[in-house]
Amino acid sequence: MAIVVPASFRARYDEIEPLLKVTEEFLKSRLPQEFADWNPVTIQTRPKGIESLYSKLQKGETESIWDLDDLVGARAVFLHPSQVKAALDAARTAFDPVEAKNIEARNPTDFRYQQPHLIVRLPREFTERNPQLANLKIELQFTTYIQHALQESTHDVIYKGDKFSWREHRMDSRLRGLLEIVDDVLVDISNIAAVEEEPAYPVFDNRNEILDVIKRVWGAAELPGDMRRFVITIEGLLKGSKMSNSEFEQACIDTPDLINALSISPLDKVVGVLLRWDAQKVISGLGKRRILVTRELEDLVPEVRGVPQGKRVTL
Numbered sequence: 001m002a003i004v005v006p007a008s009f010r011a012r013y014d015e016i017e018p019l020l021k022v023t024e025e026f027l028k029s030r031l032p033q034e035f036a037d038w039n040p041v042t043i044q045t046r047p048k049g050i051e052s053l054y055s056k057l058q059k060g061e062t063e064s065i066w067d068l069d070d071l072v073g074a075r076a077v078f079l080h081p082s083q084v085k086a087a088l089d090a091a092r093t094a095f096d097p098v099e100a101k102n103i104e105a106r107n108p109t110d111f112r113y114q115q116p117h118l119i120v121r122l123p124r125e126f127t128e129r130n131p132q133l134a135n136l137k138i139e140l141q142f143t144t145y146i147q148h149a150l151q152e153s154t155h156d157v158i159y160k161g162d163k164f165s166w167r168e169h170r171m172d173s174r175l176r177g178l179l180e181i182v183d184d185v186l187v188d189i190s191n192i193a194a195v196e197e198e199p200a201y202p203v204f205d206n207r208n209e210i211l212d213v214i215k216r217v218w219g220a221a222e223l224p225g226d227m228r229r230f231v232i233t234i235e236g237l238l239k240g241s242k243m244s245n246s247e248f249e250q251a252c253i254d255t256p257d258l259i260n261a262l263s264i265s266p267l268d269k270v271v272g273v274l275l276r277w278d279a280q281k282v283i284s285g286l287g288k289r290r291i292l293v294t295r296e297l298e299d300l301v302p303e304v305r306g307v308p309q310g311k312r313v314t315l
Contacts, residue, residue: 005054013050016065019133020047023072026126027138034094035076038083041145045074069099069119070139077148080187084142088116091140095120098137111177115151117141146179146186207231209245210238214266217252217259224266234270240285241274251277263296272301279303286311 005013027045035043048056048071062068078084088103098121102114118140121127127134143151154172210231214223224230238248251273252259258272271291274282283306291304292313298304 003051003055005050009054020072023133023136027074031074034090035087038078038087041077041079043076047072066135069137071136073139075141077143077145079145081144081183084144088142091118095123111173115141115143144183146182150175150179207235210234213245213249233267237274240287241282258300261300268297272297275301275303279306283307283311
């Protein structure tokens with residue numbers, strides 16, 4: 001239900017709203033630059049809306065609008081807790097810090113929602129050009145991806161619901177405790193998983209064998225960023241063509257002009273190698289798959305012309 005906001009306050013809000021928008025636009029531009037080294041999952045910004053602002057002032061805890069800590073807020077979401085700490089330290093340097101909250105070690109039995117955040121003012125070089133914003137305070141929140149997901153899922157129910165529920169608050173705290181453990185595990189998942197011996201699993205063993213092959217064929221700089229997708233695609237092509245991993249490696253060795261070509265991608269090179277090896281087997285083994293045929297691939301591998309139109313990706 002919307003609250004009643006007096007016309008006099010609406011007029012006042014109309015005066016300051018452009019300033020909040022300017023600040024928000026500055027944060028949208030500046031924060032991604034400041035946090036780029038830690039690859040934030042998302043950065044959310046929001047100016048305080050008129051109803052929320054009026055309700056907060058009604059609490060009587062501040063003397064004026066400019067005393068509020070969160071006229072404009074931002075939340076930066078990262079994958080791991082270590083990135084949260086590093087970004088928080090960077091924000092201290094980039095902005096004019098006023099106060100830090102929820103950054104000290106808390107009671108070990110306390111799992112309440114206590115997101116670390118900074119209250120800051122805008123950088124001096126910005127307020128020198130925009131002196132009307134010199135006193136405006138901003139709340140910068142920092143959190144991990146999974147804690148952010150929980151907060152988004154439960155906020156309206158637990159913190160803005162129409163009743164006070166011990167059970168809901170208790171469940172929220174228990175979930176936060178579990179997710180804190182998950183956060184710690186995700187930071188070092190490879191080492192934690194290595195505690196157990198890797199079992200034999202034919203699907204993954206075969207994919208790792210293909211991975212070893214392509215690493216021997218190409219240098220790391222030549223390979224695509226998404227190696228898992230690359231390997232799975234090659235796996236499907238080899239299976240359809242009834243070609244073994246060793247045969248594939250030998251075919252790559254036998255076609256250095258393709259392997260070293262600069263005009264086509266690694267996957268195009270794989271397709272070319274297979275088509276030169278046995279075009280009919282490759283085409284008949286495609287099943288529902290199609291081949292993306294480019295002019296460059298066709299120039300290097302004339303066998304591509306034998307791929308029927310129904311088995312081509314149309315550009």
